[in-house]
Amino acid sequence: NAGVMQNPRHLVRRRGQEARLRCSPMKGHSHVYWYRQLPEEGLKFMVYLQKENIIDESGMPKERFSAEFPKEGPSILRIQQVVRGDSAAYFCASSPRDRDYTGELFFGEGSRLTVL
Amino acid sequence: QQQVKQSPQSLIVQKGGISIINCAYENTAFDYFPWYQQFPGKGPALLIAIRPDVSEKKEGRFTISFNKSAKQFSLHIMDSQPGDSATYFCAASSGANNLFFGTGTRLTVIP
Numbered sequence: 177n178a179g180v181m182q183n184p185r186h187l188v189r190r191r192g193q194e195a196r197l198r199c200s201p202m203k204g205h206s207h208v209y210w211y212r213q214l215p216e217e218g219l220k221f222m223v224y225l226q227k228e229n230i231i232d233e234s235g236m237p238k239e240r241f242s243a244e245f246p247k248e249g250p251s252i253l254r255i256q257q258v259v260r261g262d263s264a265a266y267f268c269a270s271s272p273r274d275r276d277y278t279g280e281l282f283f284g285e286g287s288r289l290t291v292l
Numbered sequence: 293q294q295q296v297k298q299s300p301q302s303l304i305v306q307k308g309g310i311s312i313i314n315c316a317y318e319n320t321a322f323d324y325f326p327w328y329q330q331f332p333g334k335g336p337a338l339l340i341a342i343r344p345d346v347s348e349k350k351e352g353r354f355t356i357s358f359n360k361s362a363k364q365f366s367l368h369i370m371d372s373q374p375g376d377s378a379t380y381f382c383a384a385s386s387g388a389n390n391l392f393f394g395t396g397t398r399l400t401v402i403p
Contacts, residue, residue: 180335209390218298218381218395219336232390267335279324281391283335 180284182268188290195255197287201270208251210243213265258291296384298394305401311369313397315382322384327367330379372401
């Protein structure tokens with residue numbers, strides 16, 4: 177059973193470009209979470225999605241950031257017009273959120289964005 | 293606003309010693325308190341978790357102590373090994389809501 181798959185693992189963008197990060201949850205999981213990790217900081221919640229629905233986006237910056245989890249395909253975190261402060265590791269996690277849900281989130285290995 | 297406060301930021305322990313990491317929270321609605329372990333270049337992975345109906349949970353060398361009245365919980369790693377060197381995050385959530393993480397503790401176990 178494959179784990180949470182994130183790609184790309186590393187992404188370099190120049191200021192003003194767009195970054196798209198993809199996340200495929202574990203098989204059987206229908207809930208996806210995105211977290212951002214800055215150097216020497218913890219994991220900051222960004223957004224929680226279910227298939228075709230945004231459940232909680234309270235941690236998402238109001239501008240330039242968006243997320244989706246379509247009926248088919250991976251979840252996408254999109255950052256428009258990137259700035260240097262967007263450089264971070266972005267982690268995706270998934271959970272089953274049904275009777276099998278224990279509270280555990282299963283994390284991918286992250287996508288490391290560097291903005292030049 | 294940091295929902296979960298974690299200390300220390302870094303910790304150096306001799307092999308065989310006890311590593312202790314502490315966390316505190318304010319939201320009394322939290323009912324799930326996991327600890328995650330993260331190695332460099334990897335994603336966090338669940339290490340051990342506790343719910344507030346018990347005051348302690350032990351799995352091998354790892355123990356969570358939970359003090360509901362003080363709103364504090366801690367991770368104890370007994371007989372620490374160099375392979376335990378990693379960053380440890382405490383976290384908390386309530387019901388079906390999201391996990392809020394502490395800022396992490398970088399543990400180094402010296403051989």
